[in-house]
Amino acid sequence: MRIGILGTGNVGQALASAWARAGHDVVVGSRRPDDPERLTELKELITSGLRVEGCAAAAAHAEVLVNATPGTASVELLRTIGAPALAGKIVLDVGVGFLEDGSLSHPDVSLGEEIQRAFPETRVVKTLCTIDRKVMVAPESLEGPATVFLSGEDAEAKTVVRGLVTDLGWADDALLDLGGIGTARGQEHFALLFMGIATATGTYEFGIRVVLPDTAGTGSQGLPHGQGAP
């Protein structure tokens, strides 16, 4: 699949490398594709064979366009690419916007919803924003299975994104479809609890697992990850 990744930070780099390893055709979009200094910072990515181009080129390349830019700047960046160039594309949105004081830049809504509203002809799927980039691409690094959430209006787009998330190593039954893009709000607001847990445990490399009722009535801790069967 042709993937374009907007954002050359830690998240964008981790996802680009992982999807390239999984056999996808990945182009990374940089806001400064001709800046030698920035290209030096991305040397590892480039020497591994990944192409770094401008954001518009990455978008043009993409069947699935990944937003891994800072959430505070994402809508503005997408505007520079323009609605016509984005029309019909699946936008896999990982971004969360933080202000300097640690609060969310979209407190009463979500970035996912804002992108969907600003670009109604795109098909936005919010996912992966509840976990750190290292865990994103290495779910097996945790002591047990964690849950990844999906939010979006377009069922086909969610199926495609589900496939891309499993390509990162996530089991299909680790993915929980929350519903429409309005549910992105819950995923993004979790960032505040995420920060609390990270501070308390001393690591960003954790997940959360949805633990359902014990329908088997055994109280067992070893049941499979049966989110589909409450």
Add this chain to the structure above:
Amino acid sequence: MRIGILGTGNVGQALASAWARAGHDVVVGSRRPDDPERLTELKELITSGLRVEGCAAAAAHAEVLVNATPGTASVELLRTIGAPALAGKIVLDVGVGFLEDGSLSHPDVSLGEEIQRAFPETRVVKTLCTIDRKVMVAPESLEGPATVFLSGEDAEAKTVVRGLVTDLGWADDALLDLGGIGTARGQEHFALLFMGIATATGTYEFGIRVVLPDTAGTGSQGLPHGQGAP
């Protein structure tokens, strides 16, 4: 321990019964302690031996005062009791404020912080607000261990509250101390993801478990709930 519970809704009733069963001296505070209709609704609670009195009487009784009132009304209700009557008390705050549209009534702060600020001489501990009332008092009903969070400024108060949460059946290592009362924001904002998960799974009776890095390097799913040792 002498516990006062503000709020006679589902959460207040569940907690009152569970702590009474655990041997605590519980008084439930109702806003309408003399309303025969309301007392009829609380018949089950009363016939089980629990005392229902006014909010001020419940507060006067309490070493630990539990706020299980609707989050939109909690600060105002506490004001009717008054800061002098609340001074020095531990306030175990379970409340989350929702507006009619499903958004939070305290989007840029938290109810826990607001109570602490409005009544600086109380010792507020936010906890239990990330789970449904049925799970609150029956953690063993889940398919595996979930996590309960604590937020508050006063270490002694958190130790007392920790004891009360374990009295509900939670293992001590299921409790994760997030830090100061500012971290209550993360707990309360999780309500948005909670609602999404509840809709997606068809049940309110779930928990979330913090899944830490697999420091043993085995990828085992059967490791103990080692939140203290990231």
